[in-house]
Amino acid sequence: MTAHRKLHLNAFIMESGHHEGAWRLPGSDPHATVDVAHFQNLARIAERGKLDSLFLADSPSLWGSVGRRPAAVLEPTILLTALATVTEHIGLIATMSTTYNEPFNLARRFASLDHVSRGRAGWNIVTTADLAAARNFNLEVLPNHSDRYARAAEFVDVALKLWDGWDEDAIVGDKEHGVWASDDRVHAADHVGEHFRVAGPLNVSRSPQGRPLLVQAGSSEDGKDFAARYAEAVFTAQQTLADLQAFYADVKARAVGFGRDPDTIKILPGIVPAIGSTEAEAKELEAELDRLINPVYAVRQLEEALRLRPGDLALDRPLPADLPTEDEIEGAKSRYTLIVELARRENLTVRQLIGRLGGGRGHWTFAGTPEQVADVIQHRFSNGAADGFNIMAPVLPRGLEDFVDHVVPILQRRGLFRTEYEGANLRDNYGLAPVRSQRLLQGAAS
Amino acid sequence: MTAHRKLHLNAFIMESGHHEGAWRLPGSDPHATVDVAHFQNLARIAERGKLDSLFLADSPSLWGSVGRRPAAVLEPTILLTALATVTEHIGLIATMSTTYNEPFNLARRFASLDHVSRGRAGWNIVTTADLAAARNFNLEVLPNHSDRYARAAEFVDVALKLWDGWDEDAIVGDKEHGVWASDDRVHAADHVGEHFRVAGPLNVSRSPQGRPLLVQAGSSEDGKDFAARYAEAVFTAQQTLADLQAFYADVKARAVGFGRDPDTIKILPGIVPAIGSTEAEAKELEAELDRLINPVYAVRQLEEALRLRPGDLALDRPLPADLPTEDEIEGAKSRYTLIVELARRENLTVRQLIGRLGGGRGHWTFAGTPEQVADVIQHRFSNGAADGFNIMAPVLPRGLEDFVDHVVPILQRRGLFRTEYEGANLRDNYGLAPVRSQRLLQGAAS
Numbered sequence: 001m002t003a004h005r006k007l008h009l010n011a012f013i014m015e016s017g018h019h020e021g022a023w024r025l026p027g028s029d030p031h032a033t034v035d036v037a038h039f040q041n042l043a044r045i046a047e048r049g050k051l052d053s054l055f056l057a058d059s060p061s062l063w064g065s066v067g068r069r070p071a072a073v074l075e076p077t078i079l080l081t082a083l084a085t086v087t088e089h090i091g092l093i094a095t096m097s098t099t100y101n102e103p104f105n106l107a108r109r110f111a112s113l114d115h116v117s118r119g120r121a122g123w124n125i126v127t128t129a130d131l132a133a134a135r136n137f138n139l140e141v142l143p144n145h146s147d148r149y150a151r152a153a154e155f156v157d158v159a160l161k162l163w164d165g166w167d168e169d170a171i172v173g174d175k176e177h178g179v180w181a182s183d184d185r186v187h188a189a190d191h192v193g194e195h196f197r198v199a200g201p202l203n204v205s206r207s208p209q210g211r212p213l214l215v216q217a218g219s220s221e222d223g224k225d226f227a228a229r230y231a232e233a234v235f236t237a238q239q240t241l242a243d244l245q246a247f248y249a250d251v252k253a254r255a256v257g258f259g260r261d262p263d264t265i266k267i268l269p270g271i272v273p274a275i276g277s278t279e280a281e282a283k284e285l286e287a288e289l290d291r292l293i294n295p296v297y298a299v300r301q302l303e304e305a306l307r308l309r310p311g312d313l314a315l316d317r318p319l320p321a322d323l324p325t326e327d328e329i330e331g332a333k334s335r336y337t338l339i340v341e342l343a344r345r346e347n348l349t350v351r352q353l354i355g356r357l358g359g360g361r362g363h364w365t366f367a368g369t370p371e372q373v374a375d376v377i378q379h380r381f382s383n384g385a386a387d388g389f390n391i392m393a394p395v396l397p398r399g400l401e402d403f404v405d406h407v408v409p410i411l412q413r414r415g416l417f418r419t420e421y422e423g424a425n426l427r428d429n430y431g432l433a434p435v436r437s438q439r440l441l442q443g444a445a446s
Numbered sequence: 447m448t449a450h451r452k453l454h455l456n457a458f459i460m461e462s463g464h465h466e467g468a469w470r471l472p473g474s475d476p477h478a479t480v481d482v483a484h485f486q487n488l489a490r491i492a493e494r495g496k497l498d499s500l501f502l503a504d505s506p507s508l509w510g511s512v513g514r515r516p517a518a519v520l521e522p523t524i525l526l527t528a529l530a531t532v533t534e535h536i537g538l539i540a541t542m543s544t545t546y547n548e549p550f551n552l553a554r555r556f557a558s559l560d561h562v563s564r565g566r567a568g569w570n571i572v573t574t575a576d577l578a579a580a581r582n583f584n585l586e587v588l589p590n591h592s593d594r595y596a597r598a599a600e601f602v603d604v605a606l607k608l609w610d611g612w613d614e615d616a617i618v619g620d621k622e623h624g625v626w627a628s629d630d631r632v633h634a635a636d637h638v639g640e641h642f643r644v645a646g647p648l649n650v651s652r653s654p655q656g657r658p659l660l661v662q663a664g665s666s667e668d669g670k671d672f673a674a675r676y677a678e679a680v681f682t683a684q685q686t687l688a689d690l691q692a693f694y695a696d697v698k699a700r701a702v703g704f705g706r707d708p709d710t711i712k713i714l715p716g717i718v719p720a721i722g723s724t725e726a727e728a729k730e731l732e733a734e735l736d737r738l739i740n741p742v743y744a745v746r747q748l749e750e751a752l753r754l755r756p757g758d759l760a761l762d763r764p765l766p767a768d769l770p771t772e773d774e775i776e777g778a779k780s781r782y783t784l785i786v787e788l789a790r791r792e793n794l795t796v797r798q799l800i801g802r803l804g805g806g807r808g809h810w811t812f813a814g815t816p817e818q819v820a821d822v823i824q825h826r827f828s829n830g831a832a833d834g835f836n837i838m839a840p841v842l843p844r845g846l847e848d849f850v851d852h853v854v855p856i857l858q859r860r861g862l863f864r865t866e867y868e869g870a871n872l873r874d875n876y877g878l879a880p881v882r883s884q885r886l887l888q889g890a891a892s
Contacts, residue, residue, distance in 0.1 A: 021624075023621070030619030030621075031619070034561045035561075060551060065629070067629055068624075069626055071627065074561060074650060075650070078562060081524050082527050085482075100551070102546070104506055108506065109521050115480045116520065135644075135645035136550040136645055166518075171477065171518075173469075173476030175471075175476075180476060180515055183513055186512050199578070199582055200582065203506070203507060203509065203517065204520060205479075207480075292624065294624035
């Protein structure tokens, strides 16, 4: 950690905003969720603000109720490709599941996105916790948590072999002798494991970054170990400074345990900033959005998240006392615990809890002026809680514009954030070294 | 067939051209195969020529030897997304395998491409015949031909259910009452079959075309039945007018047998046109390219295609007499037969056969002036052999530019090809009716 340590800021983008009521605002387009022009506009705004990357969440399933909020989601690597063509520097991080893909297909898509974007691809590795996804892929029950993580670890190992199969100097392009690539610089994967048999080589040559940036977002015990072993950036949902400090120290220590430099794994919590020119205006925006939550849908979803039956929750009462423990949950363990702890810590009724979750689905929400938003970001950044933030604007594009035009300049004046992009690719944005091919590394060492 | 029947022309694009020697020409870039700018240039040229669509072949495996010719291939739906953003009218047809994908993921990718391109997506449905692909997906042997086609049929059925799961009017966007989409206009797939269990609904709303254009390219008995049942465009590799006429009549008759209007299935053979301002110049281009074939790689590949051992073929002798029959081949059956019949019909040596195959991998090659190319296209189009052609320029971008700038104007003057795009999407280019949702069709009928 040097004096010049800088924040890393991502724009977590979606349709009309992270607050579930945002699509009901007068200026919001209900079709924005499948409108590439909407997302291209967001990408340009984020790049104007010199943000590190764009981030897209994902699950291969229809999430929640189609009544509640825009539920259609373009496939992330396709959408990010469309955003790559209108930007030059900003990273492009797509969530993709290790449970419902095959390593060859996934490795190829990220290598392709990295080529098309000239080195800006990132992969947010998830194991996908929802039953609805399992039911789209020939299963009747959700695979259990530890099985999903075991498959994920082998999946990433296979993908790394495939990406490293082409050396930097594999394409010789020898027109005179008619040799396009050198056979001994393109390597089979020859992977035989418990979950996968993959021969390789990949049919995409080495991409500008060598492979995508590896990102991870699970915060369970398995998730933290996985992050510590593989991830270069970690997204997390934590509410309090103390929770974040504990998470931050834990993941960095685990990374050291895997023999890694802790600076090579960036911890980036989510923040949902409601920005106003005065504090009162920011709070009024937040209240306006909360009024736009349709409680019928929200209660149903909360019951599902808590493994309750329809009708188990009452709007103006607290959560029931006899909820399952995290160990009994096969789904999104850490999100489950976050919801229950938030409700109990702040003694919230179901209606109040829905308001808090509707803003950012469990992420930290904060309403204030640009100066106040910059202050809380700086405070957590400077107190061992974060290396940066995933900016989850409650309303899009407005909330991202407000952040870029009013908060970013403050962070820049304080010397906390870049004023120009440092290099050509996503690894440069994150201050990470290039990924060399194993053959060349071994050659250099011998 | 009306007096106004028009040709349909696609640009089958790849790296430096379809001729395997093309990458060795002085003007060719060995890295074109992963350079999005190269492909965007091709897309703009094809759209300038008012061509119906761009077509990308694909297999999820490294094809042939990396020495022989550029072997890296960007994932087709990613590449076509990048081309969608720089074009407005031209169709975007990606090959994708039913054997090595899951229906939910594939359906979602094409729905996403159709949204991003505003209605220009097409899916070339293949079962993938190469063993190298099987070995990238946990298998040691190639699944047999009829099993692959049985899976393909169920796969397409699932995909059709997923695409039709969102009615045209599903998104109501009722801001006042807080209802984004109508629950009773979004339908589960609830598919339970021999190969797949897929609950749905898809998490992408109905795309501009309702679903991608369905394209097929296998010419075996199974392949022709499959095409007749599902395909709206059929790509085929046939050498002679008589072969094409037989294929054309056969597929159209099979389509009628499935209760379809034969005009709704377009037969589009490949043509590899070597264009010169004189016939001699065209023949010299062809000869120059043939001289750039490296016979070491080409013989090895031909031996693999014919299921022979290394060293079984001699460059200046004909093919051996005792080759397997098509029935004994589990791979690309019709391509196998085409190669053997071409060699025997024209009494070619291995060297000569390699020259013919190197130009277009079994497709019909023709060298001539723009007028001569227009003549042969018109002749086959007017004699029950084709509804149009898949243009496989031997050298790219030059060969596509020559076709667009010199052949297309002749076809336009003869009234055989459009001078402006007819409508907004790919179905309009092919003169096909819109795809309505089943619920609305049933409502209209009742």
